[in-house]
Amino acid sequence: RILVEKYDGKVPPVREALESLPGVGRKTANVVLNVGFGQPTIAVDTHIFRVSNRTGLAPGKNPDAVEQKLLKVVPTEFLHDAHHWLILHGRYVCKARKPECWHCAIEPLCEFKEKTPAPKQ
Structure with a gap:
């Protein structure tokens, strides 16, 4: 209803507007911006959080910290696909x-x- 009343039924392409919608947080807003609008964002889910911390690519204690580090280390032209x-x-x-x-x-x-070796054949 808010989407219809406030945005004419159109999904807004702006983070702040998306996050003002009930149930939409930073991760969901990033997914919508990345997938729906092709914007160079990274929505840090459990997989991205784990890979970033394990590999040392962008270690952080929480998703926001990991996101900020990824935005610094991943070249802009690769952010959408990364x-x-x-x-x-x-x-x-x-x-x-x-x-x-x-x-x-x-x-x-x-x-x-704690790298895991290949299973023995």
């Missing part, structure tokens, strides 16, 4: 419980101390 790359890497390679370090393209650069 959001998706990091999520996929966290989902399928750098998994929470059993990371598949032997599949990881950046394993030699990774700072994670």
Whole structure:
């Protein structure tokens, strides 16, 4: 209803406007801006948080800290895609419980101390 009354039923392409909507926080606003409007944002979810901290790419104690560091270290031209790359890497390679370090393209650069070896055949 607020979207209809305040924004003529159109999703606003501005973070502050999105976050003013009930139930929309920074992460959701970033997803909408990135996916819906092609803006160079990174929505730090559990996968991005884990990958950023494990690898040392952008360590931080909370999602906001990780987001701010990622925005500094990821070149602007890669920000839109980096959001998706990091999520996929966290989902399928750098998994929470059993990371598949032997599949990881950046394993030699990774700072994670508990790397998992390939399973024995």
